[in-house]
Amino acid sequence: MSQYVIETSRLTRYFGPKCAVDQLSLQVPRGSVFALLGRNGSGKTTLICMLMGLLWPTRGSANVLGDDCRRIQPATRGRIAYVAEGHPLIDWMRVSDLEAFQKSFYPNWDGGVFRTVVEQFDLASNARASAISRGQRAGLSLAIALATRPELLVMDDPAMGLDPVARRTLLEAMILLTRDAGHTIFFSSHILDDVERVADHVAILDRSVLRVSCPVDTFRARVNRLTLTFAGLAPPAPNIPGLLEVRREGNELRLTLANSSAETERAIASLGAISMRESVLTLEDAVIAYLGDRSRQVSLLEKTREAGVIQ
Amino acid sequence: MKAIVFKELRENIVWALLILPVLGALMASVIYKSPNETLLVGDMFHLVTAMGFPAAGFVFGLTQVLVDRRRGRWDFVTHRPISRTRIFFAKVIAGVALYALTCGIPLAAAIGWIASPGNVAAPFDWHMILPRLADLFSGLVWYVGGLLVAGRQARWIGSRLMPAGLAFFASIAAVGFAMNLWEAMAIFAGAIVILLPAAWGAFIFGGEYEPQPLAVRLTQGIAVGLGVVIALTFGVALLGRMLDATLGRGGSTYYFGDYEVDTNGRVAYSHFARNGEQVLTDLQGHRLSEAEVLNFLNWRGYTAYLRLDGYGGASSMTPAGLQSQERYRLDLGQGWAGVGHQINWSYLVNRRTIEGFDTRTRRYIGGTGPDGFVPAPALPLAFPEPLERKDWSTSIVWGRTTAYELDLNDRKIARLFVGTAQDPILDAEKMYFSNSLRFDLVATRSTVHVFTSGRELFVVPLERGYPQYQSLYVGRPGPGRVIFHYTGAYWPGPREYDLIVETDEHGNILERMELPLPRTEIEKQAWWVSALHIVGDPPAYGWMKLIALQTAKGPRRTRALAEWIGIGFVCAIVAIPLLRPRHQTRGTKIVWMLIASLMGISGVLLLLSLRQRVATVRCPSCGKQRLVTRQTCEHCQAPFAEPARQGIEIFELV
Numbered sequence: 007m008s009q010y011v012i013e014t015s016r017l018t019r020y021f022g023p024k025c026a027v028d029q030l031s032l033q034v035p036r037g038s039v040f041a042l043l044g045r046n047g048s049g050k051t052t053l054i055c056m057l058m059g060l061l062w063p064t065r066g067s068a069n070v071l072g073d074d075c076r077r078i079q080p081a082t083r084g085r086i087a088y089v090a091e092g093h094p095l096i097d098w099m100r101v102s103d104l105e106a107f108q109k110s111f112y113p114n115w116d117g118g119v120f121r122t123v124v125e126q127f128d129l130a131s132n133a134r135a136s137a138i139s140r141g142q143r144a145g146l147s148l149a150i151a152l153a154t155r156p157e158l159l160v161m162d163d164p165a166m167g168l169d170p171v172a173r174r175t176l177l178e179a180m181i182l183l184t185r186d187a188g189h190t191i192f193f194s195s196h197i198l199d200d201v202e203r204v205a206d207h208v209a210i211l212d213r214s215v216l217r218v219s220c221p222v223d224t225f226r227a228r229v230n231r232l233t234l235t236f237a238g239l240a241p242p243a244p245n246i247p248g249l250l251e252v253r254r255e256g257n258e259l260r261l262t263l264a265n266s267s268a269e270t271e272r273a274i275a276s277l278g279a280i281s282m283r284e285s286v287l288t289l290e291d292a293v294i295a296y297l298g299d300r301s302r303q304v305s306l307l308e309k310t311r312e313a314g315v316i317q
Numbered sequence: 318m319k320a321i322v323f324k325e326l327r328e329n330i331v332w333a334l335l336i337l338p339v340l341g342a343l344m345a346s347v348i349y350k351s352p353n354e355t356l357l358v359g360d361m362f363h364l365v366t367a368m369g370f371p372a373a374g375f376v377f378g379l380t381q382v383l384v385d386r387r388r389g390r391w392d393f394v395t396h397r398p399i400s401r402t403r404i405f406f407a408k409v410i411a412g413v414a415l416y417a418l419t420c421g422i423p424l425a426a427a428i429g430w431i432a433s434p435g436n437v438a439a440p441f442d443w444h445m446i447l448p449r450l451a452d453l454f455s456g457l458v459w460y461v462g463g464l465l466v467a468g469r470q471a472r473w474i475g476s477r478l479m480p481a482g483l484a485f486f487a488s489i490a491a492v493g494f495a496m497n498l499w500e501a502m503a504i505f506a507g508a509i510v511i512l513l514p515a516a517w518g519a520f521i522f523g524g525e526y527e528p529q530p531l532a533v534r535l536t537q538g539i540a541v542g543l544g545v546v547i548a549l550t551f552g553v554a555l556l557g558r559m560l561d562a563t564l565g566r567g568g569s570t571y572y573f574g575d576y577e578v579d580t581n582g583r584v585a586y587s588h589f590a591r592n593g594e595q596v597l598t599d600l601q602g603h604r605l606s607e608a609e610v611l612n613f614l615n616w617r618g619y620t621a622y623l624r625l626d627g628y629g630g631a632s633s634m635t636p637a638g639l640q641s642q643e644r645y646r647l648d649l650g651q652g653w654a655g656v657g658h659q660i661n662w663s664y665l666v667n668r669r670t671i672e673g674f675d676t677r678t679r680r681y682i683g684g685t686g687p688d689g690f691v692p693a694p695a696l697p698l699a700f701p702e703p704l705e706r707k708d709w710s711t712s713i714v715w716g717r718t719t720a721y722e723l724d725l726n727d728r729k730i731a732r733l734f735v736g737t738a739q740d741p742i743l744d745a746e747k748m749y750f751s752n753s754l755r756f757d758l759v760a761t762r763s764t765v766h767v768f769t770s771g772r773e774l775f776v777v778p779l780e781r782g783y784p785q786y787q788s789l790y791v792g793r794p795g796p797g798r799v800i801f802h803y804t805g806a807y808w809p810g811p812r813e814y815d816l817i818v819e820t821d822e823h824g825n826i827l828e829r830m831e832l833p834l835p836r837t838e839i840e841k842q843a844w845w846v847s848a849l850h851i852v853g854d855p856p857a858y859g860w861m862k863l864i865a866l867q868t869a870k871g872p873r874r875t876r877a878l879a880e881w882i883g884i885g886f887v888c889a890i891v892a893i894p895l896l897r898p899r900h901q902t903r904g905t906k907i908v909w910m911l912i913a914s915l916m917g918i919s920g921v922l923l924l925l926s927l928r929q930r931v932a933t934v935r936c937p938s939c940g941k942q943r944l945v946t947r948q949t950c951e952h953c954q955a956p957f958a959e960p961a962r963q964g965i966e967i968f969e970l971v
Binding site: 016018020022023024025028029033055058060061062064065076080081083084086088090091092093094095096098106107108110111112215217218219220221224225228229247248249250264265296 | 319320388391932946959965
């Protein structure tokens with residue numbers, strides 16, 4: 007049994023002339039909670055759809071639980087639970103109908119897990135899917151997914167549009183699954199707080215290219231922020247290796263760096279700052295540094311202030 | 318799989334609940350409006366089932382796929398531990414069941430109502446159900462067509478609807494050509510054999526064309542191609558009509574000459590002038606006076622028209638196919654005598670009996686066999702051979718060897734003529750000279766028999782033998798004279814001869830006149846009509862026409878050949894840029910160019926409908942545009958380079 011539940015090699019997808027996923031090679035370790043991050047349109051949903059066999063890759067390959075994503079066998083699909091973006095359900099069905107519907111396909115259906123999650127979201131069994139709140143819909147989707155006792159749970163932005171309480175409940179339900187060793191969760195999200203809370207691995211897609219794939223701790227350790235103070239106005243940032251983000255505000259230059267090395271330190275030293283302060287980054291700050299526009303050295307706020315739009 | 322079937326049933330029952338009452342109401346309204354007709358094979362009932370069933374099938378096919386193709390929903394429905402093939406066939410099972418119930422329930426109810434005595438003043442025969450069953454199966458083809466239309470990824474304003482062309486073609490072919498239910502079924506089965514794999518492929522691969530297996534792509538190509546050809550044919554016809562309205566004179570106009578005989582037995586030449594006016598001249602070309610013209614116009618009222626080509630009967634004139642009323646019942650008109658109100662009389666083709674129905678009670682009142690009338694509830698004896706009758710005249714009916722004189726008012730039947738199987742009856746007709754004098758005529762392959770009051774007056778041999786002869790007009794200009802006018806056509810138009818024979822009332826020939834062939838003037842179609850056909854028609858159709866029309870020789874044939882070769886060549890050339898970028902193999906390109914050269918514009922449109930645009934990028938190695946679908950550059954074999962590193966990448970394998 008492979009230690010990776012998902013393995014892709016140079017996986018690529020074009021929509022017409024637009025490249026949505028570019029030569030993506032990724033491994034998702036078994037038993038991990040793997041968060042896929044990226045801005046809107048970076049290719050997260052396309053990647054997930056390809057992995058689930060819903061979209062045909064233009065080039066490259068992907069294996070999910072050992073099956074080629076182009077030909078995932080029904081038995082393998084039974085080991086994968088998938089919650090698509092927006093928590094699609096069959097709207098005319100009641101909660102009990104949906105349970106009966108799903109149950110008929112999964113011999114190892116766990117009614118206990120289903121009821122636990124459903125109760126957690128205050129869902130009555132006779133409630134119609136079309137009439138429940140967005141949070142409850144997410145809960146119901148998750149209940150359906152978890153009750154199949156999947157080896158791999160794939161979720162596309164499960165927390166989208168949920169209030170904090172619903173999000174927290176959703177996270178708890180996800181944790182319910184990961185109690186069993188060997189189960190893997192692969193999910194995309196924009197809620198970095200949630201990712202920080204549950205994920206142990208993270209991957210970042212930046213304009214259809216994979217830039218990061220590592221454990222969360224490694225990511226945190228390899229991304230740091232330096233604040234340099236200068237005697238006069240801060241100079242423009244030079245071309246420093248691993249530079250993710252630059253902010254110039256008065257006599258301060260704030261640099262967010264990845265993969266700092268001796269060469270990086272030398273480049274920073276040559277700037278002639280009078281003091282240097284290193285601060286700890288949250289996952290959110292680190293990810294935003296990755297996903298922001300790296301060529302922009304002045305924040306929008308600073309720009310508008312300089313232009314006199316705001317004081 | 319059961320769960321999917323149940324889901325589909327539950328989800329689409331709303332359509333069933335909408336369509337079923339509509340179909341039921343339409344059928345009920347047809348029954349209500351004409352309770353004295355044989356409704357199951359009537360035109361209106363045919364219209365309801367021939368249009369309604371396919372429409373219902375198409376709606377079911379479309380909605381079953383479109384509802385699930387909504388974003389997200391597709392993922393939820395297809396991501397489960399059963400193959401998509403099973404999901405697809407579960408849908409098909411549910412769809413077919415719903416369709417069968419939606420259309421079958423109102424049809425069964427209508428059949429039950431019509432078949433029950435006292436509801437319809439017309440006979441019922443179970444064979445009459447067969448054309449309606451064919452319509453029911455026709456809807457299945459449309460259902461599968463709907464699945465394919467909804468499943469394919471194409472623009473609605475583009476080629477999305479094109480696969481419906483095959484369903485349309487199958488329905489038209491079954492109505493137009495099928496003589497029996499099994500033939501209609503074979504046509505539908507053929508269409509389903511093409512449409513079902515195509516619909517399956519579209520469903521399995523989420524509508525994408527390229528990943529589908531070759532055989533499945535081929536079926537989709539056939540379905541779409543046929544739709545394109547049909548759409549183009551209609552398009553050309555529509556454009557032709559529009560141009561006709563603006564430019565005028567769309568098709569070739571024919572001005573036929575013909576011969577007429579007047580009530581005095583004179584022969585005149587008749588033709589239509591270009592302004593549409595009928596002009597009558599004597600054989601020397603002098604225009605006739607208005608009084609003389611009137612004599613000619615009256616003449617046809619005193620003649621019997623016999624067809625000598627074997628198509629004399631109403632049902633044999635147009636081949637009695639599965640959907641033809643004459644296949645099941647010949648309407649013999651009404652009779653009043655004895656009851657004071659209308660009795661509907663019909664000849665039942667399959668029972669070979671003549672049956673009468675009271676329009677007031679709508680019940681069977683009795684029937685007529687070869688030996689006479691029997692009252693209800695007894696059924697008459699069956700006629701020994703199938704009967705025929707004229708469309709406009711029901712007082713004589715005839716079989717292969719025997720002709721009968723019918724009097725439906727008095728409910729009497731009498732044998733008029735008994736011939737032999739070697740010299741079968743071709744046609745029979747009555748000819749009134751006055752209220753008191755009527756001639757009955759029976760034409761066999763060799764002779765014409767003239768009767769009056771059931772007594773044979775005389776027999777004349779046919780001047781020319783069956784089946785070369787087309788029509789024979791027989792008239793009586795006055796006592797002692799009978800005119801036989803043979804023409805080599807059954808309709809005004811080109812013919813090979815015109816012959817007039819005059820006899821006395823004993824069959825002795827008094828005069829025989831071979832007439833010169835009447836002139837036919839053809840005003841040729843406008844140049845733009847020819848151009849439209851050259852451009853719009855598939856060259857392969859032109860080739861077939863040239864092979865079929867052996868008569869087209871000389872410069873006309875050479876010109877047609879040049880036109881078809883030219884348009885085929887142009888279309889093949891037009892296809893070349895469409896075959897770029899080069900993701901097809903050389904063989905595929907040659908096949909497409911061949912298709913374009915044979916199908917013309919239809920082929921080019923088919924290529925446009927099916928080809929998938931594949932993006933190209935500049936190869937950093939050789940600088941040429943390379944296909945994104947290939948692992949290596951097709952020019953320099955260089956693999957795609959990894960995305961450029963920016964020094965910010967963090968990769969750590971566990």
